[in-house]
Each structure stands twice: as C-alpha cells, then as structure tokens.
Amino acid sequence: MEKSALQQARKAYLPKLPEALKGYVKVKEGAPTNSVDNQEEIKKLFPNTYGMPIVEFEPSDVEAGQAMNVGVILSGGQAPGGHNVITGLFDTIKKMNPDNKLYGFILGPGGLVDHKYMEITADFIDDYRNTGGFDMIGSGRTKLEKVEQFEKGIEIVRELGIKALVIIGGDDSNTNACVLAEYYAAKNYGVQVIGCPKTIDGDLKNSQIETSFGFDTATKTYSELIGNIERDCNSARKYWHFIKLMGRSASHIALECALQCQPNICLVSEEIKAKNMTLNQIVENICEVISYRAKQGNNFGVILVPEGLIEFIPSIGKLIEELNDLLAAHGNDYKGLDPVAQREYIMAHLSEENKQTFATLPDNVARQLSLDRDPHGNVQVSLIETEKLLSDMCAAKLAQWKAEGKYTGKFSALHHFFGYEGRCAAPSNFDADYCYALGTSAAHLIANGKTGYMAIVKNTTAPTSEWKAGGVPITMMMNMERRNGEMKPVIRKALVELDGKPFKEFEMQRDHWAKETCYIYPGPIQYWGPSEVCDRPTRTLALEQE
Template sequence: MKKSALQTARASYQPKLPEAIKNGVTIVEGKATQSVADQEAIAKLFPNTYGMPVLRFEAAPKKEYPAINVGVILSGGQAPGGHNVISGLFDGLKAMNKDSRLFGFLLGPGGLIDHKYMELTADIIDDYRNTGGFDIIGSGRTKLETKEQFDSGLEIIKELGIKAVVIIGGDDSNTNACVLAEYYKQIGAGVQVIGCPKTIDGDLKNEMIECSFGFDTACKVYSEVIGNIQRDCNSAKKYWHFIKLMGRSASHIALECALQTQPNICLISEEVEAKQMTLDDIVNNIANIVAARAAKGFNFGTVLIPEGLIEFIPAMKRLIAELNDYLAENGSEFAMIKKSEQRNYIIKHLSPENSAIYASLPEGVARQLTLDRDPHGNVQVSLIETEKLLGEMVGRRLAEMKAEGKYDGKFATQYHFFGYEGRCADPSNFDADYCYSLGYTASLLVGEGRTGYMSSVRNTTKPASEWIAGGVPVTMMMNMERRHGEMKPVIQKALVHLDGAPFKYFAAHRDEWAMNTCYVYPGPIQYFGPTEVCDQPTKTLKLEQDGSID
C-alpha cells in the first residue's frame, strides 16, 4: 500500500496514555448504579448486568494475566480514531500477556454472525496506527438483536477460543453490545462483552463519557472547510452559503463548528424545538438577518444547519413520528404503490393534522420523508435537502420583503453538505490519544473479567497523563424509546443543553456574528508543533469542563 508523506510521518506518532494505566492497575468500584430513566423496565430486561458499579483504574504493581483471545467489531458509521482503539486494545492485551491474540470480525456485527474474521497481528496493526477509516476490518450496520444471531456468534467464539468481544460503536451498537453481554451471562457462556463510545455526532456523552471519539477530528475537518468557504465568502462578497452538517439527533457538530468559525447564522435544533418554532419562523429569522446585513452592504454570509433540524420542528416531528410508525407497519404495502401515487397514498393514510402538513410540503421534500428507513427504523434525514429547502424559502420571503420595501439587496445562494468528508479523516492528536486510551482501557476491563461495560476515559481537557480511565455500565445510560413501533431499551442520546456553557457562549455572541463579519479560519488539523496548537480539545469540551475557551 503506497503511503503519502504525511502517512509515513504520522505512523511514528506514539499516542499518549493516562499515567495510571501505563503499568499495573487496580480497580476502584463506585456505588451501585441505575439507568438514567425507566429503571424498572431496564432492570427487568437486564437482570444480570443492571446496577453494576462505575469503575476507575488506579496505578498498582504489575501483575500476571493469563493469555486470552479477544474478538473486536467495528459497528456503524466510520469515525476518525477507530484504528487507534484497535491498536490500544491490541497493545493492552499484549502488555498483559504476550501470548494473547486479537481477532477482527469483518464488516461489522455481520462478521460475527457469518463467521467471517481475520487475526490481527502486529504487522497488520502497525500499518493502521494513527490512520482514519475503519478499513482494517471494515464496518457494518447489522443489528445484534436475536437469539439466533447470538447463538451463531457463540459458535465461532467458541471455535476461536475467544473469551471477550469488544464492540466499537455508537449508542445503538453499544445497546446491542449490552444485550449480547446480558444474554451470554444469562446462559453462562463465559464470554465478556465490552463497548467503546464512537460517533462523530457527539450525542453519546454523559457524566462518565465526556465525548465520543471522532467528534474532535470531524469538527476540525468541517471547521477548516467552513473557514475556507467564509474566506471565499468574504472575498467575493456575493453569496449566502447554506451549509448542512452531520448531526441527525443532536446539534453538537453545528454548535462546535460555530464556536470554531463564528458564522453569521447557526441553527440549533434543540432550541428550535424548545421554542416551538415553525418552519416559517426559521425562514423569517434568516431572512431578517440577510436583510439587515444587506442594509450594511453585506450581501453575503454563512448559515450552518444540523442535518436533523427538520425532525426538531414540532409539527414536522409529529409528522415524521407518525410516518415512522405507519411505514414500520405497512412498509411492504407502501413499496407496492407506484411512485407517482405514493404521495396521495400517504396523504390518505395519515391523521388529518399530519396529512395537511405533508400535503403542504414541496414534492421533493415529501418524497424524501418516505424513503427507506435506516436499520433502526428512523427516517434518513441526511437525504432530506434541508439546506436547499431553507435557501429557496428564504429567497421567496426576501422577494416578498422587497415588494414591501423592506429589503433592497441581492441574494444568491450556494449549498453544501459536509458529511462523509469528516468520517474517515486521520485522527487529530486528541482523538489519536483518546482512542488509543479507550482501547487500552477496554483491554484492562477484559483482563479484569468485566462484562456489560463501556470503556470510559475522563478529565479530557487536562493533559493525557492526567486522564482518568475506567468503565461505566451500559445499563446506566439506558432508557426506553419507541423503535419500529415498539418500546425498546436504548442508550439515551445526549442533546445540546440550552442551559449548558457551550450554547450559552454561542447565544451570547451570535447577534454580533450575525451583523458583523467575525469569521475565524481554523485551517487544517495540526499534527506536529506546539502542544497548545496540536493537542487542544474541542471548544465544547473546554466550555463544559473548564467554563472557558480562552
């Protein structure tokens, strides 16, 4: 495999570890835990793994561990740093016992079910250290949810002598990991299951999981490109750029990118929902800012839009919820309807309120709302061109304002969607270190015989040597949610808190950013150079943990 000059140089980077886990460790157990909500229902579903304590590793004299075979799975969408999780897991296992072995299941959970795997040796691991992507073993979105799948997986686990499986994934993947851990413990299979928190969306976070890996890198990649666009915007002075960003269920990416680049407008889905804003409210707000800037001679600007925005507009959210339930029940029948008749079919089968809203939507957006669901039963909001919908509606509103004598400017648009561009970037120093530490911590959880835990690394705004490594029971993060028309246990998504420091900082500065041109140009990720440049965490983390981004 031919490597670029950067890849060659980057391969020699040695990720930093928390001081407490560099040699021997001992476990400090916290108090018994309970789920974040729906305690009775979660406890009933997970009798063998519910209520376990939070764990913290502390330095101790090195001890002997037996050799162990471990399996690893990359699940769901790619996120920068996944290879370093596997590298940390491999190095941790070898540090405990040089005869331990690591097997990678290919193309996600499906590889476990279908018995497709490869052994990950030092030569293979070394080729992927500090690189982006999940291509070392591939990823997939197969859900581990049935007894038949669990039993099929157990066959290859036993054949390979595997004693633990590490699943690297997001909230749904880690929920599946917990279900698998519960089942294997229930039947006495003698197989541990450990999770690692991955998602660039940043919505897998809580008191014990300060951030999901990949968020730091993805936001820096997107912010670089947003900064480039803003520089062009401020040079040409003739376009409004509508930029949609990843973030189906939460607006963490949009908010972090706004903190890094200071755009004229950034929509936060959670605020839209809290204020019960309509689509017209959003359009009018944008149009008013465009008009106000035009009055100052600024016929240009940038608008950041989280991809899940449309689901947070209350009326749209109710419509989508009914659509999800209806299509879960009647998907086969709907698939048989001619495309030209699908719109009328949906209009006839929804409640009167939602039918009226659906009928009022532009045909393109309406069609996008009925496309195939993702594996978890949700509308694929990334396929909805919200940026174009808003741009076109703002254009129409400005035309009305011009006719009313309230606007006298020029409005031309450019549209962008930044998604895949950030998912497989080489990890930033923060993500390289954080992911390596997560993987190394997972090896320690395996070595200590734990199951049903997620690897946890905290205190992440401090130098890596001061990070706190441990484990958090996955059941602690769960609640019950409706999926495919049924109530299911899932890890609760972390939304942007409107009373949190990151949003408050944004809200305090957005009026100035709207009216003036305060653009910041972050530039590319810096891998080599001063610590304050190369190792800085996201502004979100700094505000959450330290209360400041200075």
C-alpha cells in the same frame, strides 16, 4: 500498503497514556448504578448486567499475565481514531501475554454472524497506527438483536477461543452490545462484551462519557472547510453559503463549528424545538439577517444547518412519529405502490393535523420522510437537502419583500454538505491519544472479568497523564424509547443543552456575528508544534469542563 509522507510520520507517533494505564492496573469499584430512566423496565430486561458499579483503574504492582483471545467489531459510521482503539487493545493484550490473539470481524457485526474474520497481527496493524477510517477491518450496520444472530456468533467465538468481544460504535451499536452481553451472561456462555463510545455526532455522552471519539477531529476538519468558505465569502462578497453539517439527531457538530468559526447564522435544532418554531419562522429569521446585512452593503454570509433539523421542527417531528408507526405497521402494503399511490396511501392514513403538515411539504422532502428507515428505525435525514430547501424558501421570501419594497439587496445562494469529509480524517492528537486509551481500557475491563461495560476516559481537558480511565455499565445510560412502532431499551442520546455553557456562549455572541463579519479561520489540524495548537480540545469540551 502505500503510505503518504504524513502517514509515515504519523505511524511513528506514540499516543500518550494516562498514568493509571502505563503499567499494571487494579480496579476501584464505585457504588451500584441505575439506568437514567425507566429503572424497573430496564432492570427486568437486563437482570444479569443491571446495577453494576462504575469502575476506575489505578496503578498496580501485580502483573495481569492473562491468556485471552479477543474479537473486535467496528459498527456504524466511521469516526477518526477507530484504528487507535484497536491498536490500544492489541498492544495491551499482547503486553499481558504475547500468545494472546486479536481477531477482527469483517464489515461490522455481520462479520460475527457470518463468521468472516481475520487475525490482526503486529505487521498488519502497524500500517494503521494513527490513521483515519475503518478500512482495517471495515464497518457495517447489521443490528445484533436476534437470538439466532447471538447463537451464530457464539459458534465462531468458541471456535477461535475468544474470551471477549469489543464493539466499537455509537449509541445504537452499544445498545446492541448491552443486549448481547446480557444474552451471553444469561446463558452462562462465559463470553464478555465491552463497548467503546464512537460517533462524530457528539451525542453519545453523559455524566461518565465526556465526549465520543471522532468528534474532536471531525469538527476541526469541518471548521477548516467552513473557515476556507468564510474567507472566500469575505473575498467575493456576493454569495450566501448554506452549509449542512452531519449530526442526524443532535446539533453538537454545528454548535462546535460555530464556536470555532463564528458564522453569521447557526441553527440549533434543539432550540427550534424548544421554541416550537415553524419552518416559515426559521426562514423569516434568516431573511431578517440577510436583509440587515444587505442594508450595510454586505450581500454575503455563512449559515450552518444541522443535518437533523427537519425532525426537530415540532410539526414535522409529530408527522415523522406517526409516519414511523404507520410504516412499521403497514410497510409491506405500502412498499409495492408507485410514488403517487404511496403519497395517496399516506394521506389516507394520517391524522388530520399531520395530513395538513405533510401536504405543505415540498414533494422531494415529503418523499424522503416516507421512504424506508435505516436499520435502527431512523429517517434517513442525510438524504433530505435541508440546505437547499431553506435557501429556496429564503429566495421566495426575499422576492416577496422586494416586491413590497422591504428589501433592496441581492441574494445568491451556494450549497454545501459536509459529512464524509470529516468521518475518516486522520485523527487529531486528542483523538489519537483518547482512542488509544479507550482500547487500553477495554483490554483491562476484559482482564478484570467485566461484561456489559463501556470503556471510558475522563478528565480529558487536563494533560493526558492526568486523564482517568475505567468503565461504566451500559445499562446506566439506557431508557425506553419508541423504535419501529415498539418500546425498546436504548442508550439515551445527548442533545445540546440550552442551559449548558457551550450554547450559552454561542447565544451571547450570535447577534454580533449576524450583523458584523467576525469570521475565524481555524486552518488545518496540526500534529506537531506548540501544545496549545496541537493538543487543544474542542470548544465544547473546554466550556463543559470549566
């Protein structure tokens, strides 16, 4: 494999580990746990993996020395640091016993079902240390939820002598890991399943998971780009930049980038939902800022838009819920129709309130809301050009104000969508260390006989040596939610908390940022140099852990 100078230098980087993971470990168990909600339903669905204790690793003098082969799966969208989870896992199981083998299933969970795999060897894995991407073994979005999939998986697991599977994924992927762990436990198959918390969106976190891996690197990558645009914006002084940022459900990425870059406007979906705002109210608020700045002679600015905004506008959210149920129940009737007939079909089946909302949407947005869902039943919001929708509506509103003599400025909009640019960036020092510790923790969870657990690392704003590692039962994070027209057990997504410190900090500053030009230019991720530059956590994490 050809390597850049940066890759070659990063290959030599040795991730820092918490003291508790540097040698042999023992497990300290806490009290039994309960799910975050719907306890009776979750307990009934997961009788073999419910109620287990949180565990923490402590240094030990006893060598594990266990013989165990392990399988690893990358699931869902890419996130910086995934390769380091695998290298941490590999190094630790080899340290336990040099004969242990690590098998990677190719292109995600589908590789387990279709028996597509490779043995990960020392020579092979060395090229991927501290690199971005999931190209080591590839990823996929196959859902593991059917008995025939579980049974196909056990065939190859037994053939390879695999003791445990490690599934590296987000909330939906780890929900699938929990279902798989329960099935194998119920069948007494003797196969463990461990999850790892991955998603750049930042919505897989709770009292035990301080941050999901990849969020640190992705937000720093986006913030560099936003800072570059802010610098250009403040130089040309003639454009309003509408920047849509990844994050299909929560606004964590947009909020973190706002705290790092101080744009003129950052929309937070959770606030818009809480205030029951309409699309027109959002546009009017933006236009008021544009008009104020125009009066100061500043016909330019930067606006951050979270990817999932549309779903959080209450009237549109209600429409999406009904559309989800409609498509789940009548999808086959609907799919064969042409676009015009599909719109008529939807209008004929919607309730009166949602029909009115659907009718007011631009055709391209209405079309996207009524297309096939992703494998987890979600609207494919990345396909909706929310940033262009908002700028078009702002242009129309400002033209109306100009005709009424309320606005005298100039409005020119440029559009950006930052998504894939951040998902496969070379991991920051934080993510390189964090992910390596997660992989190491996963190996120790396996060695200690755990299944249905997610590897965790806590105390992450302290120096790395003081981080605490262990595992949390996945059932502890679960509740019941409607998916594809049915109530299903899923890990609860963590949304931006409007009474949390990160949002409060943003709320305190945003009026000043709207009126004045207060841009910050973070620059590129730094790997070598002063610790305060190279190893700093996200603003979100620092504020939450104060």
